[in-house]
Amino acid sequence: MIRGSGLPVCSGVAIGPAYLYRKGQATLPVSCGDSAVEQQKFDQAKEIALSQLQHLVDQATKELGEEQAMILDVQMMMLDDLDYLESIQAKIQNGLGAAQAVKQTGEEFAMDFASMDDAYMQARATDVRDVSTRVVNILCGGSSGFEMDQPGILIAEDLTPSETVQLPKDKILAFVTQHGSANSHTAILARIMGIPSLVKADIAMDDSLSGQMMVVDCIEGNYYIQPDDDTLKTMTEKREAVIRRQQELEAYRGKPSVTRNGQKIKLYANIGNPSDVEHVIKGDAEGVGLLRSEFLYLGREDYPTEDDLYQAYRKVVEGLQGRPCVIRTLDIGADKQADYFNLDAEENPALGLRGIRICIRRPEVFRTQMRAIYRASAHGPVSVMFPMIASVWEVKRVREMCDAFRKELEEQGVPVGEVEHGIMIETPAAAVISDELAKVVDFFSIGTNDLTQYTLAVDRQNPSLEEFGDTHHPAIMRLLRMIAENAHKAGIWCGICGELGADPSLTETFLDMGYDELSVSPTRVLELRKKVCESEGKPQ
């Protein structure tokens, strides 16, 4: 039995075979000496790549829409391009192995595109590289179309958003990654789907792990490979207890979130993708308190169009069938950016050009997003909130911009619904002047993760600082109380959408502070409702 540990980011226990997921890193095999054989290898690999891509096109059309599917469709055409094929053939004739020929050709074509004086064409370099890498992976025995023949535990170095899209998520019992953090893409995805996960795990990416029996205990933060009988027995019981507890929570489905004293609180869900709406419904959340917009911008090569954004938001709004949805505008920065934004690298991205600051600096990007949000609001209840606010002038500026965007739509005769405008309170500055801010917005939503990191001056991505980053620190608690009081004095509602909102040991405190809403991972809603129903709450 091998035992190790990691940082649990989504609770639960999983037992199953291990699957090793690695990026294609194999050194490329040289030619077997017969160019005809190498050519044949390539031809076969090309056919496999085309069928994989066709499969992805179908999948992307369903899950992500035409626009994303088109990128893959173009890749298929590139793979059938005669210039590309002739170049590979010539290199194979000259004695290269099939994989080497593909890699070199891909690089040459990518360079050609990269040197064009057109940003759009420059970005096509990625497509040529991507499609070439796919063929190389096939030739090297690695598969870029990772498959799991039965449910199991996925071990990886780290996963990018585009990789997670391709993973067979219905077969993944748990994620174990070497890197990542509580806020990494994998962690967020895992929480939304309720898949137990360990990040920063001390696990070696050893091929021999594949297929071995594995247990992941994401309550304690441990994993076991080839567990002994005792461990397996204990963990099986633990897993059954988790399942039993979940079944007990089912009694709270459809019930109102009301304390014994009749205090009401709304329990909403945090999501990051239109496809997560199904988890909102499954988790019985009363609405969406945080729809992250980053998924629309990351993992692509150019800005999404207004229509891309509109279609995605509309899908969420319609899927929620009348439940309210709070959309957060783009919250990216130098630490979490898409290349095409061309943000300068920064010493200190957490304190840099991010969130609302980008929207103020780049009104055209903001305009596209706000138009899409306003258009989506014609299909159901939509609110919008702005991240990283620190000053009143920022809110005023942004609201003026929004008024203009809205007016523009109305003049064009485009239908727009009623939209509440709120802000995230995640900087200590915003917390301290929340009385002033409350006068210029319709609601507050507290981003406790950032509020904690900025208030305590503790980098939340740095696990070695954990003992200094007490999320229950009295400074945070005082700020939270003050923010709620200031909101209510001004007659607006306030909620919490950070991780802290899901902490059941604080539910009673939040009720006492008077919070109107908690927005948590969809899988935590029922658990929290139970907690609310069992609490006294304030006398009404």
Add this chain to the structure above:
Amino acid sequence: MTTFTYVIQDPLGIHARPAGQLAKTAATFADCDIKVSANGQTADAKRIMGLMKLGAKQGHTLTITCEGGDEAAAAAGMEAFLKENL
């Protein structure tokens, strides 16, 4: 040989998607050699990467040359495609 010119109207120019469709359209005229020139460069109309590498944008003039079997039909087909899509 049949030659005609066309000025690109599409704001994005010959980007990936229309380049692919253009190549597919050209490929339907198997016996005809079809070339597209713009900005002093010439590309085989049946090859998507070459078409993309022309970097032809809105307002640029394309010269299309069809040579070989069925060249009149090919020219007509290409012109119809361009008017429709670019």
